[in-house]
Amino acid sequence: MPELPEVETVxxxxxxxxxxxxxxxxxxxxxxxxxxxxxxxxxxHALEGCTVESWSRRGKYLIAELSRGDSDAGHWGVHLxxxxxxxxxxxxxxxxxHTRVQFWNAAGQELRFIDTRSFGQMWWVPxxxxxxxxxxxxQRLGPEPLGLDFTATYLRQRLRGSSRPIKNALLDQAVVxxxxxxxxxxxxxxxxxxxxxxxxxxxxxxxxxxxxALVEVLSISIGAGGTTFSDFRDLTGTNGNxxxxxxxxxxxxxxxxxxxxxxxxxxLAGRSSHWCPNCQH
Numbered sequence: 001m002p003e004l005p006e007v008e009t010v011x012x013x014x015x016x017x018x019x020x021x022x023x024x025x026x027x028x029x030x031x032x033x034x035x036x037x038x039x040x041x042x043x044x045h046a047l048e049g050c051t052v053e054s055w056s057r058r059g060k061y062l063i064a065e066l067s068r069g070d071s072d073a074g075h076w077g078v079h080l081x082x083x084x085x086x087x088x089x090x091x092x093x094x095x096x097x098h099t100r101v102q103f104w105n106a107a108g109q110e111l112r113f114i115d116t117r118s119f120g121q122m123w124w125v126p127x128x129x130x131x132x133x134x135x136x137x138x139q140r141l142g143p144e145p146l147g148l149d150f151t152a153t154y155l156r157q158r159l160r161g162s163s164r165p166i167k168n169a170l171l172d173q174a175v176v177x178x179x180x181x182x183x184x185x186x187x188x189x190x191x192x193x194x195x196x197x198x199x200x201x202x203x204x205x206x207x208x209x210x211x212x213a214l215v216e217v218l219s220i221s222i223g224a225g226g227t228t229f230s231d232f233r234d235l236t237g238t239n240g241n242x243x244x245x246x247x248x249x250x251x252x253x254x255x256x257x258x259x260x261x262x263x264x265x266x267x268l269a270g271r272s273s274h275w276c277p278n279c280q281h
Contacts, residue, residue: 002060002080004145004178005221010086011057013235014064017088018111022051025104033100033113035121036134046124047076047103059141059177063131077123077135078113084120087112088235141177145214150176152208159199159207166202166210167195168269179214183221185249185274187214194280195273196266248274 002010026047028040037043050073053065060080066073078084084100089110095102101113101122113120125134132138142158143149158175159166169175170184179187188195190213193206202210224245247257252265256276265274 002084003180003183004057004060005183005218005224007057007060007062007080007178008222010080010235011055011062013088014052014055014062014086014111017235018052018064019054020051021103021105021109021111023047023049023103024106027102028100029095029102030100030115030118032118033115033120033122036123036125043122043124046074046126050076052076057178058138059144059173061135061138063135072127074127074129075123075125075131077125077131079121079137081115081117081119081121083116085114086235087114140174142173142175143177145176145179145211145218150211152204152211155202155207155211156204159202162199164199165196165268166193166199167271167273169199170214171269171271176214179218181271181273182246182249183214183217186246187217189248189275189280190217192280194277195268195275248276250274 026044028034028044031040034040034043037046047066050066050068053067056063056065062078062080064076064078066076089112092108092110095112096114098114098116099112100115100118100120103111113122123135125131143154155175159169162169167184167188170179170187171181173179185195187210191206191210193202193210248263250272251263252272252274254263255261256263256279259276259278261276261278263274264277265272267273
């Protein structure tokens, strides 16, 4: 599933390509791609004629501000889920079998949403309505890891008394928004903390190390265009580059790039975790 760096990479691509993009026509090829309104034809009617003003990101959600003429036309929300991706096309091209939604402007340029597993979702939020009343998953999100609210003090208070593994806590979107398996493993390695360490046992200095590691790892990955291990592509169809420099993720049994010890792999909460038994304590 795309995590914060991948979604941020997509946001930047959308901002570059579609700010000022006036939607002349919309085609919904798979009804389940539209979560709200319930009737996809209402989604089409709401977006046709709108201009995309800007894109923002909250956790793994993408949100566009829409206008119609000089009026507010609400918001367009997107969650890529596991395999959703946008593709920008300058010229007409037959849709592949995994194309779910298409958007065209008057010049015939197309923004295409492709989703192999069909878990991705889109929403239209009417003007004047709070976005999180329609995209209700936003209500459950914790602070952004690159924001000022994400501090060691916050983590200490949020995790106090918790016996669940710190890896599981990092995957909890109510604790910190946008982090998934890749960057949880990588940041725990950078901070020298084993993934199964009880969250509530970590001191404030160790939590500060973890916070700094997470910020650094996410920032590096954003600069590399995210990570591609299976499905992620940016708007041009290009893979993310961070995966080639991952230090532990998906490297079970391989030598640690820091000390040479074999990287360990273990399931935690149904997800594979990777760590170095020598570098992480």
